[in-house]
Amino acid sequence: MKNSIVRIIILLFLAGLLPLNCSAANTKADESSKNAAEAENILVTFVELGSVRCIPCKMMQPIMKDIEKDYAGQVKVVFHDVWTPEGEPFARTYKIRVIPTQVFLDKEGEEYFRHEGFFPKEELIKVLRQKGVK
Numbered sequence: 001m002k003n004s005i006v007r008i009i010i011l012l013f014l015a016g017l018l019p020l021n022c023s024a025a026n027t028k029a030d031e032s033s034k035n036a037a038e039a040e041n042i043l044v045t046f047v048e049l050g051s052v053r054c055i056p057c058k059m060m061q062p063i064m065k066d067i068e069k070d071y072a073g074q075v076k077v078v079f080h081d082v083w084t085p086e087g088e089p090f091a092r093t094y095k096i097r098v099i100p101t102q103v104f105l106d107k108e109g110e111e112y113f114r115h116e117g118f119f120p121k122e123e124l125i126k127v128l129r130q131k132g133v134k
Helices: 002-041 055-070 088-093 121-129
Strands: 044-050 075-081 101-105 111-116
Touching: 044 055, 044 088, 044 121, 055 075, 055 121, 101 121, 111 121
Parallel strands: 044 075
Antiparallel strands: 044 101, 101 111
8 A cells, every 4th residue: 555655655746747847848949949040130141350469450340340230130249269179170260271161151051152261341241241141
């Protein structure tokens, strides 16, 4: 009899946990959907591969901040410091030869333009406009 009561208590406890797991999964799905919806508005992803210790890379920092601010919602700016353990894999992924290197991805994630070295803001904006950034 004691075993039956213990089993029932365990089953009730486990049944009570099931809705918690479902609601957590729904929350994650909602967040994922929200992120996907936000990503749909992004026309260009601007990937800067450089380092915080490289002079031309440091010169790109204010330009990246301006682009991120001026084109919020249209352009996603991503920076990878390729001289760190976290950023180094991106150097291989994008097969860079020098830093800084700027890689521009369209909304499908396909590379459509690449530049090596310091990239003046005015020239960079021309590349963004190729994909409809206003």
